[in-house]
Amino acid sequence: MRIFLSFPSELESQADSIAQSLRNCDHDVFFSHDDLPPGDSFDARVEKAIESSDFMVFLISPESVTRGRYTLSELAFARNKWPNPSNRVLPVMMAPTPLEQVPTYLKAVTILEPQGSAAAETRAAVDRMLEAKSEQSRDRSILPFAVLSLASAVLCSLVATYALNVLQYSFVVSDAGGITILPGVIFGAAIAACNVMFGARDRFQLALVVAITTAAWIAAYDASAVTLQALGQYARTVPIEGNAANPAQITETLGNNPYMGFLIGGIGGAVGGAITILGVLLTNPAFRRIDSVVVTWIAAIAAGTVYGAIVRLPTLLGWLVLFGVWQTAFVLAMVRGFPRGAAQIPEWLGRSAPALFGSRAAR
Structure with missing residues (x-):
């Protein structure tokens, strides 16, 4: 299982903890732009990475939803792949952010607001969503x-x-x-x-x-x-x-x-x-x-x-x-x-x- 983790540079340490928690459950998390395959332009490689994925975790903070940040470009790629984000995109509120600044695409699904460990709660939420998706696919x-x-x-x-x-x-x-x-x-x-x-x-x-x-x-x-x-x-x-x-x-x-x-x-x-x-x-x-x-x-x-x-x-x-x-x-x-x-x-x-x-x- 591989997960696309989208986050701003300001949340790198928290994102690292989340990525490690997901990896502990045998998920293959793409975490750094250094992991992108060579060739093509940077945008094309990111888009291909998202296109080859089936799931995204998007970390919300004032920085990640600021106009001009690359996280919004990643979200646009995800929206092109999954018009309906249900069981495909998990938004996680990492820092207080006014809801009016949060893209409508993310507000279309329940936003996870961790009360304790963001890494543990994100991992649990991902597993629940994958289980639900797997059951639907199985049926x-x-x-x-x-x-x-x-x-x-x-x-x-x-x-x-x-x-x-x-x-x-x-x-x-x-x-x-x-x-x-x-x-x-x-x-x-x-x-x-x-x-x-x-x-x-x-x-x-x-x-x-x-x-x-x-x-x-x-x-x-x-x-x-x-x-x-x-x-x-x-x-x-x-x-x-x-x-x-x-x-x-x-x-x-x-x-x-x-x-x-x-x-x-x-x-x-x-x-x-x-x-x-x-x-x-x-x-x-x-x-x-x-x-x-x-x-x-x-x-x-x-x-x-x-x-x-x-x-x-x-x-x-x-x-x-x-x-x-x-x-x-x-x-x-x-x-x-x-x-x-x-x-x-x-x-x-x-x-x-x-x-x-x-x-x-x-x-």
Whole structure:
């Protein structure tokens, strides 16, 4: 994070304290005109520095708002870049200054008036504003990931419906046989794409997340099949209507109990979800928020449980429910679990973290 710090020379010592406080929070503060890159005119270099920034801290004093001071030129550059200063410019009242002398652009936002340490209060205010901006950006950025997960869900549903016998595999021997690996591959590719958006570039790790997600899909199916077989071992004979000479009977198993669908689907979702989450954790260390890990696992269990409850619906509709709920919930929870300000995400997704920058020019 880089911050453009604008201040008059009279406030150099106070500005230095503020810059150091911001740097202690891992912000990259442009503080002196000596840091300007060489080439072009001085004005052009300052304007480029502001243009490459996403945030400005402007220190207000009678000197900084005096006509002819270079701080007002910096403010003009900022106004050209951000017509709306909200969550972009933080004015800090460093010395008593009549409000009528303060530019209207600065008065359009709340002016920070430190009551104690200007450095500490400025740092806290910057962090609050960046957090608010990051949350707004995150909310706007959800749509591309939702579209990606829904597209994956539709493809997986079509494959599970019409290509169920293609590339079948099972980790266990079961009466149900194997399951096509294609839904796992498709969803794995979607998760790998999300990892790329959040900075993952290692091809082996991206291939690994696809492989683990595919294994998770197979394991989820196997867990459900094994559970169904286990429940089928618990049977009872139930008499039905017939004549006295030849009474009729049927055999019921727990596996045929409609309520067991919840259990069977829930177990499959729990197994598949746990392995998929493990794959993300192994391949992208940035995913470390425990709340998002829990949410994604619960989403997996819920999706499997819902599918187990409606499994008697038409096949395509059942798969759409399973994949639509599980994959969308997983991807969105995973996105929430990555750190704010993931700067390596492409800007066209609206998720590039602010490249904060700052400057002190000739004042």
